[in-house]
Amino acid sequence: MSYKNGKCFLCGSSCKETKTDAGHRFFVTCSNARCGKYEITQTVLAKLNDNLALREKLQLLANSRVSEAGHYDFSFNLDKELKFEWLRK
Ligand SMILES: [Zn+2]
Structure with missing residues (x-):
């Protein structure tokens, strides 16, 4: 596996x-x-640069893996609150 995109x-x-x-x-x-x-929406990404607390929170979440199969999906709900969901795929 290569890691060359970015x-x-x-x-x-x-x-x-x-x-x-x-x-x-x-x-x-x-x-x-x-x-x-992990999977992340463009809207969450747009907040990461000026919100260090949010970035740290996502790092902790990404590190707290539920299992080997799957990943977290990070998005905002309609109230602009962070929503994270473990997707088993
Ligand atoms: Zn990383």
Whole structure:
């Protein structure tokens, strides 16, 4: 597996990223095992740069993997609150 696409949005390590959900989301496979795989919406990404607390929260979540099979999906709900869901796939 190669990690050449870019830098992880959470930790800055090299990662492989793929656009999903018609371009609304990124599916990231980070070379740093602490992040591993996660999916994140463009709206959450837009907040990460000026919200360090949010980024730290997502890093902790990504690191608290539920199982080897699956990944977290990070998005905002209609109230602009962080929503995270474990997707088993
Ligand atoms: Zn990472």
